[in-house]
Amino acid sequence: MAKQKPLVIRAERALAQRLDKAGYKHSLGVATMAQTLATIYGQDPQDAFLAGMLHDWDRCRTSKQLLADAEKHGIKITKVYQERPRLLHAKTGAISVAKKFPEIKPEILSAIEKHTVGAVPMSDLDKVIFISDSIEPGRNFRRINDLRRKAGVVDLNTLFRLCYRQSLYELVIDNKAMHPTTLKVWNWIILEDQRDDTQHEV
Ligand SMILES: [Fe+2]
Ligand SMILES: [Fe+2]
Numbered sequence: 001m002a003k004q005k006p007l008v009i010r011a012e013r014a015l016a017q018r019l020d021k022a023g024y025k026h027s028l029g030v031a032t033m034a035q036t037l038a039t040i041y042g043q044d045p046q047d048a049f050l051a052g053m054l055h056d057w058d059r060c061r062t063s064k065q066l067l068a069d070a071e072k073h074g075i076k077i078t079k080v081y082q083e084r085p086r087l088l089h090a091k092t093g094a095i096s097v098a099k100k101f102p103e104i105k106p107e108i109l110s111a112i113e114k115h116t117v118g119a120v121p122m123s124d125l126d127k128v129i130f131i132s133d134s135i136e137p138g139r140n141f142r143r144i145n146d147l148r149r150k151a152g153v154v155d156l157n158t159l160f161r162l163c164y165r166q167s168l169y170e171l172v173i174d175n176k177a178m179h180p181t182t183l184k185v186w187n188w189i190i191l192e193d194q195r196d197d198t199q200h201e202v
Contacts, residue, residue: 007050007101007103007104008046008049008050008053010101011050011053011054011101012053014100015027015053015054015057018057018060019056019059019060020060023056023059023060025138026056026136026138026139027052027053027054027055027056028053029136029137029138029139030052030053030055030056030129030132030133030136031048031049031051031052031053031132032049032052032136033052033132033136034048034049034051034052034129035048035049035052036152037128037131037132037151037152037156038125038128040151040152041124041128041155041156042124043124043125043128044125047105047107047108047125048111048125048128048132050104050108051107051108051111051112051125051128051129052132052133054093054097054104054108054112055090055093055111055112055115055129055133056089056093057089057093057096057097057100058088058089058090058092058093058096059086059089059093061089061092063085064085066085066086066088066089066092067081067082067085067088069088069092069095069096070088070091070092073092073095075088075091075092078179078180079177080177080178080179080180083177084176084177084179087116087117087179089116090112090113090114090115090116090117091113093112093113094109094110094112094113097109097112107123107125108125110123110125110126111123111125111126111128111129111130112129114126114129114130115129115130115133117179117181117182117185118130118164118181118182118185119181119185120181120184120185120188121188121193122160122185122193124156127156127157127160128156130160130163130164131151131159131160131163134147134163134166134167135147135148135151135163141166141170142166142169142170142173143166144166147159147162147163147166150162157189157193157194158194160189161189161190161194164185164186164189165186168182168186
């Protein structure tokens, strides 16, 4: 029997078939950024690359499909999900990736699941993927260059806080509904996760 190709090769091929060109390019941008940040911040670069590559696995699903998937998997369809079904792609994507690649590590699935609104708590790898999704080279939003300049300069928690804060800002400016977990994550960052940090950049 022919030897199976390494997971990263199989995942990349499957992703190229699954996503459109822009989604594929974004995913590779996140993977490369995550690999670099993982090396800087003491995480496994291979895990980070794979998590970055697969984080948007379900981004190609329509809102209708995502709502149906969520219902099938027993994910509670809250009012915010009804209003912003695309948010579901992180949770449904993690479930779908686990099914497609059963050998994948739970740490990678966790990072995929938490890349949109986050969670309490989050691991360092979860944070690396969240940050990489925010600032990969293809992204463009207000103050992104300030965030990029801080990557690798400030500690991981500070960089995560700055990226999360920016995502909150974007939500408010764009008049989007906020997932209740977002508030929990923000309070966790401020009140618990970064309680002992002395570095508070603005
Ligand atoms: Fe995403
Ligand atoms: Fe993404």
